[in-house]
Amino acid sequence: MNNIKIITEHWGKINPLKIEDYVSVGGYEALKEFIEKSDSEGALKEVKLSRLSGRGGAGFLTGVKWEMVSAQKGEKYFVCNLDESEPGTYKDRLIAENNPHLLLEGLVLSALTIGAKKSYIYLNGNYEKAKEVLARAILQAQERKFLGTKILSSKYSLEIEIFSGAGAYICGEETALLSSIEGNRGEPKMRPPYPTECGLFGKPTVVNNAETIASIPWIIQNGGKKYLKCATKLFVLGGSVKNMGVFEAPIATTIDEAITKLGGGMQDGKEFWFAQVGGASGGIYLEKELGGPILGSGAILVVDRTADIYDLLLSWTGFFRRESCGKCVPCREGTFRLHEIAERLVDGEIADRDKEALNDILWTLENTTFCPLGKFAATAVRNAIDKLGILK
Amino acid sequence: MQNNVTVEKILVSYDPEVQNLLPVLKKISAVFGFIGSKDAEIVAEYFGLSLAKICEVASFYDLIKTRKPANLEIKVCSSGDCALGSSAEIIQEIENYFRIKAGDEFNPKVRLEKNSCLGRCAEGPIMIVNGKVFEKVTVSSVHRILGEYV
Numbered sequence A: 001m002n003n004i005k006i007i008t009e010h011w012g013k014i015n016p017l018k019i020e021d022y023v024s025v026g027g028y029e030a031l032k033e034f035i036e037k038s039d040s041e042g043a044l045k046e047v048k049l050s051r052l053s054g055r056g057g058a059g060f061l062t063g064v065k066w067e068m069v070s071a072q073k074g075e076k077y078f079v080c081n082l083d084e085s086e087p088g089t090y091k092d093r094l095i096a097e098n099n100p101h102l103l104l105e106g107l108v109l110s111a112l113t114i115g116a117k118k119s120y121i122y123l124n125g126n127y128e129k130a131k132e133v134l135a136r137a138i139l140q141a142q143e144r145k146f147l148g149t150k151i152l153s154s155k156y157s158l159e160i161e162i163f164s165g166a167g168a169y170i171c172g173e174e175t176a177l178l179s180s181i182e183g184n185r186g187e188p189k190m191r192p193p194y195p196t197e198c199g200l201f202g203k204p205t206v207v208n209n210a211e212t213i214a215s216i217p218w219i220i221q222n223g224g225k226k227y228l229k230c231a232t233k234l235f236v237l238g239g240s241v242k243n244m245g246v247f248e249a250p251i252a253t254t255i256d257e258a259i260t261k262l263g264g265g266m267q268d269g270k271e272f273w274f275a276q277v278g279g280a281s282g283g284i285y286l287e288k289e290l291g292g293p294i295l296g297s298g299a300i301l302v303v304d305r306t307a308d309i310y311d312l313l314l315s316w317t318g319f320f321r322r323e324s325c326g327k328c329v330p331c332r333e334g335t336f337r338l339h340e341i342a343e344r345l346v347d348g349e350i351a352d353r354d355k356e357a358l359n360d361i362l363w364t365l366e367n368t369t370f371c372p373l374g375k376f377a378a379t380a381v382r383n384a385i386d387k388l389g390i391l392k
Numbered sequence B: 001m002q003n004n005v006t007v008e009k010i011l012v013s014y015d016p017e018v019q020n021l022l023p024v025l026k027k028i029s030a031v032f033g034f035i036g037s038k039d040a041e042i043v044a045e046y047f048g049l050s051l052a053k054i055c056e057v058a059s060f061y062d063l064i065k066t067r068k069p070a071n072l073e074i075k076v077c078s079s080g081d082c083a084l085g086s087s088a089e090i091i092q093e094i095e096n097y098f099r100i101k102a103g104d105e106f107n108p109k110v111r112l113e114k115n116s117c118l119g120r121c122a123e124g125p126i127m128i129v130n131g132k133v134f135e136k137v138t139v140s141s142v143h144r145i146l147g148e149y150v
């Protein structure tokens, strides 16, 4: 594995509360370069060349998304998605807490490139420490003219506002997130029109994950071609591995490599059973299936043979029942019934009728819900039936 | 509760624009513990929105309460790492101790709920008591923690 660190390079080495620490390690140089050249088209070209894909789960190409919005005239918004409510995922929180200025520099570069003058950071409502750190960083960046009106005495201006969520997993979905800022229930909206055409307050809007944005300064400084060769991603390891936590590694890292090399392998005396990749909405991978890439949010939960699968089953179904936004019937009712049946299964009261219903409910969730949350709710349960045989 | 703070005083520090609605509701809920129907009416008038709209938004979010909280509000994380790390037993212990069930609302003094992930998985299992977060909770430490509240 190559050891290049694009996002975590300075974690723990610089004081996140001091902008001068970040500047002393070359921080805001990418922004200075951008302002000097005053070439947003060039910046967009580098991001496209880098083939940077979204780190929020869907993996959409960032350059393509930006191009759609930068081509449009008039008022636009750039939104940083730091809602991060996927269970087992806390990489974005650590980005904000350990090096907030890297995120801010990336955010300024991104917003200026697409031509936005206003940007929001949609922050998980439970992330209080990250909020303080970011708020302070914004003030410091304003004082140094990296942010605000006439950035570094140029024609560019940008205002960044932190918008705190209020505890709703669905608000990580981009259209729900925008509804939430607009003072509505955080329910997803019909797409198309996509946020890139009709987003926040009806204006073209780019929504990007915090990790995606934190990769931008490096790309602007080192070029997209170089990034393409050494792209990294943050992975969050949890469960029965020796080392829990957030690690940066090449994007092509396989599940197996992540567990053994980053996580240090299994804890002593524990035997691998399966890994759940991508948080509660992620699928289950058995030992023979660990050769593939790490999809979704980058979270890997390693489960050993001593685990009680019923605890996990109730954890998944309970989570989605709580977090279903209630907008569409298949998900609102489906997640509720799924949890009920899971409870009966755990209590040993499951009937044949339940087993049939379970199949119908899973199919409905997979195929008919308004937004992907419904599908997420079915994934792990379906895998647990097929691969772990929990109904047998 | 802070002295002399009223809903009106909170409102005047925000412009009546839609993007301020969620921050206002969060603030009122944090200061008074919940948003009562009178408060909701005042907010509706200030923003020029219907009362239904205010209630619809307020009731959507976990961090905004629309009912008076119990004296003791306990939440235990039941996601991923915490679930593997015995949060189910911790919940059972609390249920037995107070003779309540997670999610039930019959006891006006104590309420227990399962919580979604707070992103502190490496420090789990996580328990939140009246807003205060406790890390690495165990079946035995739960008694010591709750003992300080009852």
Ligand SMILES: Cc1cc2nc3c(=O)[nH]c(=O)nc-3n(C[C@H](O)[C@H](O)[C@H](O)COP(=O)(O)O)c2cc1C
Pocket: A053, A054, A055, A056, A057, A058, A059, A060, A062, A081, A082, A083, A084, A085, A086, A169, A170, A171, A172, A173, A174, A175, A207, A208, A209, A210, A212, A213, A371, A372, A373
């Ligand atoms: C139910 C649901 C939850 C999501 N939660 C998040 C989240 O917490 N953070 C995030 O960045 N993206 C989340 N997404 C993905 C966003 O909708 C969106 O694709 C992403 O923010 C785009 O940024 P990216 O291209 O940089 O990944 C979620 C999607 C769904 C359907």
Ligand code: SF4
Pocket: A170, A188, A323, A324, A325, A326, A327, A328, A329, A331, A332, A369, A370, A371, A372, A373, A374
């Ligand atoms: S699938 Fe679930 S979360 Fe998505 S819109 Fe329907 S009810 Fe809401």
